[in-house]
Amino acid sequence: MAAPWLHMRGIVKRFPGVLANDDAHLAVRRGEIHALLGENGAGKSTLMQILYGLYQADAGEITLDGQPLTVGSPADAMAHGIGMVHQEFMLVRLFTVAENVALADRQSRTLDLAAVAARITEVSQQYGLQIDPQARIEQLPIGVQQRVEIVKLLCRDARILILDEPTAVLTAGEKDRLFAVLRRLASDGCAIIIVTHKLHEILEIAERVTVMRAGKTVGCVPTAGSSEAALARLMVGRDVTFTAPRPVQTPGPVVLQVEDLSTTDERGQQALRQAGFCLRAGEILGIAGVDGNGQSELAEALVGARPSSGSVRLHGREMRGLDTASRRALGMAYIPADRRRAGAVMELSVRENALLGMQNLLSHLAGLWRDEARISAHAQRLVETFGVRTASLSFPAGKLSGGNLQKLILGRELMLKPQLLVVEQPTRGLDVGAIEVVWQALLAERQKGTAIVLVSAELDEILTLSDRVAVLYGGRIAGLFDNDGSAALRESIGLCMAGVGASASQADAAANQAALPEQECHAAH
Known part of the structure; x- marks a missing residue:
């Protein structure tokens, strides 16, 4: 067995009222496509954000090629060849591909768009990404926008790529093209970490999968010989x-x-x-x-x-x-596709988001006087009925995992009857x-x-x-x-x-x- 290229050991991360990572581990080999699996709120995204430098761990260590690694910021991560493609793309829609790639390279003191475009063409041809450097982002299909995110990292020589829910908004054809690119990157020696919930895709693309539950790493298994049922059981601790x-x-x-x-x-x-x-x-x-x-x-x-x-x-x-x-x-009730921008107000608490649409029902004098006791009771009933995992009713909705935020919105709309x-x-x-x-x-x-x-x-x-x-x-x-x-x-x-x-x-x-x-x-x- 090859030794891990990237190794995260005993990672602990605490937020107020939440233990997001609790002795979490991850070992990834060079040239490997590795999946990170877990329920919403299991700590996967936090672990990857620590690796990418968005958060700093409270305990634990990271080594890269056997050497201790300190990642204090995304710039530190990129300096060590670690890049991340977020689920919500970090692109300026009015800019061209070349302008977005140039914007991402903050180390450069000069702006040579012709050189950037040439580099994009070189990388695109090497990995079959098929991207026009002069294309404007807003005119590109979502699958091509994702390729732009990957090119941004490759143009800065990233060798460890983290992809958060990479197929969430892709068609079947776009998914197949993405997987072809990832296999080519892995064969060229890159390590790919995919954070996803799609079990069938894990079995299709990954060599191994690390499973997290309640902030802890509960296992790392090869996908060969595994099944969706076995992975689901390891993930949630019961048959699904x-x-x-x-x-x-x-x-x-x-x-x-x-x-x-x-x-x-x-x-x-x-x-x-x-x-x-x-x-x-x-x-x-x-x-x-x-x-x-x-x-x-x-x-x-x-x-x-x-x-x-x-x-x-x-x-x-x-x-x-x-x-x-x-x-x-x-x-009428409505659950929009974009739960963070249209379905909830991220800055407000779980309690306040549970109230949306019911302000007049839980207040008096045409909404001038809020019945705080009834509002809290309503929010508590929603959280318990729909299994929303939150530290408290005052916890910001924007800090909930995607699954818990979706259950909050679903419960709110259904409780309107x-x-x-x-x-x-x-x-x-x-x-x-x-x-x-x-x-x-x-x-x-x-x-x-x-x-x-x-x-x-x-x-x-x-x-x-x-x-x-x-x-x-x-x-x-x-x-x-x-x-x-x-x-x-x-x-x-x-x-x-x-x-x-x-x-x-x-x-x-x-x-x-x-x-x-x-x-x-x-x-x-």
């Missing part, structure tokens, strides 16, 4: 169910009717084109499609967060002209234990009679939870399917997602059929 039974039930009356719904994206381009469907009480409609085909715009148009044309009716009442707050008051729930990417970046909690909560809400619009980039999630599936392609509904769980259904959905399954006229026909009046909607299903 990878499916969620969807009980057969008869949907109730029509809750939502959508006709000719159209809207544009941030650049003014048509993002959603004459979408139409109906949704009944106790029914989940999954919205499938490759990211960027109008899914987020559809969700935002439904809840009034994006200007749109067409008709959205809730229990027969037209929502046109009503803002988001008015629609929420009438029974909505008639219609619109939810985007409910399990993006979550571990298998947190996914179980979210799936069970959504299915329980379905059993209560809530109508749910579920937008997800994970087709398995769509097929597990949905009664019907609508596929968006190019902003149009390219197909509408009853979920019979068959392999043929998965194939048909896949074709529609690729734009092969239905022509534009067929998509319009599907949309028109989906937007039937209530009595016809009952007859059609």
Whole structure:
């Protein structure tokens, strides 16, 4: 067995009220792709931020190639060849690729964009990254933006690369291209550390996986001969169910009717084109499609967060002209894809975030007098019911792990007792234990009679939870399917997602059929 190139031993990191790392260990070899796995809040990100110099450990040691390593800042880390690609990319969208790479090299006292561009081209060709140095970031697909982040590190001679949830926002094709690049980097002697929750991807790409639980390292195992079930058991300390039974039930009356719904994206381009469907009480409609085909715009148009044309009716009442707050008051709830920028206020406490949307219900005199006792009781009930792990109700929401923040937002919206729930990417970046909690909560809400619009980039999630599936392609509904769980259904959905399954006229026909009046909607299903 090769000796570790990078070795972290006995790492301890404390925050007020939280022991984030408790005797954590990590050993990575040269030329290895190594996965770091654990539940949300297990301490993975903290450990990597210590390695990258964003935090300093309270105890423990780090060695690189057998020599003690002190990392006081990200600049120190990069000086030793350690770089990190964050889940939320650190790019200036209005700058070109070359300008972003030059901006990252703070050691350079001169700005020679031609030399930077030449270096980018050299690195891109060496590792098959295919990046145009003159391209503006805002015009690049998300997968190419991620390559830019990798090029930023390689242009500064990084040899240990940390990737935090690298496939969270990638399509299947982009994921495959990323993995090809990572294998090439590893064969060239780089060490790759992937922080991820996707067990099947760990088995596909990593040679070994270190598992953390409650801040501790509980094991390091080779992926060869392992399984998703074994890794999940090591991660959460119990057997995990990878499916969620969807009980057969008869949907109730029509809750939502959508006709000719159209809207544009941030650049003014048509993002959603004459979408139409109906949704009944106790029914989940999954919205499938490759990211960027109008899914987020559809969700935002439904809840009034994006200007749109067409008709959205809730229990027969037209929502046109009503803002988001008015629609929420009438029974709509919304869980956005971006939980940190749109779903919560990071600077506020868990208690205050639990209150959002319920201010008038938990106050008197039109909101002038807050009932502090009821607010605290409400927040405590949410935390206990949905298993939000937090040091206290006063803990800042921005310091929660992704999974715990998602459970906070989910619980807040469900405790509104909505008639219609619109939810985007409910399990993006979550571990298998947190996914179980979210799936069970959504299915329980379905059993209560809530109508749910579920937008997800994970087709398995769509097929597990949905009664019907609508596929968006190019902003149009390219197909509408009853979920019979068959392999043929998965194939048909896949074709529609690729734009092969239905022509534009067929998509319009599907949309028109989906937007039937209530009595016809009952007859059609």
